[in-house]
Amino acid sequence: MNFPKNISNCCTPLLSSFIKPDETAQIAAIFRVLGEPARLQLLSLIANQATGEACVCELTEPLGLSQPTVSHHLKVLYEAGLLQKERRGTWIYYRIVPERIKALQSALALP
Template sequence: MSKQGLAGLGQDGVDDCCPGLLTAPLDEAWSVELAKVFKALGDPIRLRLLSMIASRAGGEVCVCDLTPAFDLSQPTISHHLKLLRQAGLIDCERRGTWVYYWLLPEMTDRLAGILTRPAGRPLPEPAGTAGDA
């Protein structure tokens, strides 16, 4: 299979059969970051854990309250929580024996912005790039 140079959608100056892009697509770095987040959300256990944390009154939940909701061991639940932390979706703090988790709204707000943005609106900026010059 040959690799021929392909003009980007609506970027070659030629009238295409379809309208051009309304906004710039994701750049490579932001795509890589988002792929990690969506991979973390691609597991039903992690998706349920995130939902449980997000819906908790007071904004945080102890791992001891999460574990009984699953037919899994506490170390397995902790592993899933670690993957959600690495994706930037949650954070935690150890208090004595237990670890407490809470949602990081910055990432979930950016995901919501990407998934629900109206046509013609720019994508939300990745973390660390807003205001950089």
């Protein structure tokens, strides 16, 4: 087969930029965290709250999951840097970290 010597000139690049090697492991880890459907639902539920935040007590019923399971998923999202948390008495309120979501969007941004 005859391949062009410089393949990069044959096509228009799809991405406005590519993910830098030092960022790939971090971004891949976040996508692995988001590979669990319940975690995607949690992010969506929190993002769509009028106050922009929610506690476990507000999230168990819509997901149909137990409180310990929801708490586990929130912990994983928090540890991945996708959520912030604030303790108020016995409850912990979670909110999205917009910069982390924007980083995921820009990693796959089209020109």
